[in-house]
Amino acid sequence: MTKNKKYVLCLVVALLVCFAFSTTAFAAGKGDVAGAIENTWNDASGQIKTVVNKVVFPAIDLILAVFFFAKLGLSYFDYRKSGQFEWAAPAILFACLVFTLTAPLYIWDVIGL
Template sequence: MKFKRILPILCVVLMLVCVFSTTAYAAPSGDVAGAIEGTWNDASDQIKTVVNKVVFPAIDLILAVFFFAKLAMAYFDYRKHGQFEWAAPAILFACLVFALTCPLYIWGILGM
């Protein structure tokens, strides 16, 4: 019974894999490394754009929310116990500064 339910799903997945898969050929000389390098050179600008405009801002937003939430929690703990705990907000602030300045130098380190 279970096999009869899984078989159509497996057939659809197999059909989709066959339809969307393509064969990649190297240049007529058989230079596979050159084909891969050419593809990387074409895609590296797109990768940099996506990372700079989507990934880094998402990380910055998450770190900023965590930083301000932790800062508020540390303040409420200060009001309750009379001692302000600096470690967690300081670490989150350092990570936020690192993430904000990361696009300026990360591509030089990676050689892109």
């Protein structure tokens, strides 16, 4: 086969695969797309809230806690070496950690869920 025929054949196969695995979504009734999106959001918002509260926030908290204690240890070693303790980085990490630990209590009211 020539080079052009191979490219055309690959393109045709890719298009057929796209058409085979794609679906058309229609809004129910009079074509109210905004209503369909709103209903989908209302159905999924509870699940999204649960996943964010039980998976995302704890993962972020864990990462920030590890970084906070590592930076605190490194700051202590720098203090022993130079005699001056650098508070900025541990303070910022601690503030972020407190923010993400308390975020599930108020973030959903801010967003409006």
